Amino acid sequence: MASKVIQAFYTDDDVLMDAVKKVRKEHHHIEEVFTPFPVHGLDKAMGLPHTRLAITAFMYGCLGLTVAITMMNFIMIEDWPQNIGGKPSFSFIENMPSFVPVMFELTVFFSAHLMVITFYMRSRIWPFKEAENPDVRTTDDHFLMEVSATSENVDELIGMLAETGATEIKVKDKQGDNH
Known part of the structure; x- marks a missing residue:
């Protein structure tokens, strides 16, 4: 057959x-x-x-938010605290309003880029692939x-x-x- x-x-x-x-x-x-x-x-x-791509986008966004929080806490609070404009530099929570734009941008960045990579891998599209x-x-x-x-x-x-x-x-x- x-x-x-x-x-x-x-x-x-x-x-x-x-x-x-x-x-x-x-x-x-x-x-x-x-x-x-x-x-x-x-x-x-x-x-x-x-498609389950939206679920992966949410997970990647959570990963980006976690990386942003961890990175800013380490850089701005633990490693090299600075007094910028009289703001306290000993607590992440007190500085969080100024960190919101960075957290948003890294959430979107991780979600978008990793979602595209996931789509390409799931669709088996990679460089130099024959049509x-x-x-x-x-x-x-x-x-x-x-x-x-x-x-x-x-x-x-x-x-x-x-x-x-x-x-x-x-x-x-x-x-x-x-x-």
């Missing part, structure tokens, strides 16, 4: 959305959908789980849906995808996991 991938091309995002819904309704596995721009609701139509786009037209004006198929149901899937409004359909042998 050889695995195949059927690539169906579409020229309209609404037609693509209807096709994705029909393919999912028929319980076929959609490998990937390539679009030239974000299509609202496509992730829900494909049945993709919600996985199967057709360059998907960066211009075409939409591409890749559907898994076995040798037995290829003809059935081709017929169904043609009914959904696909302008072009290709059948390719499935290569190893691209991810």
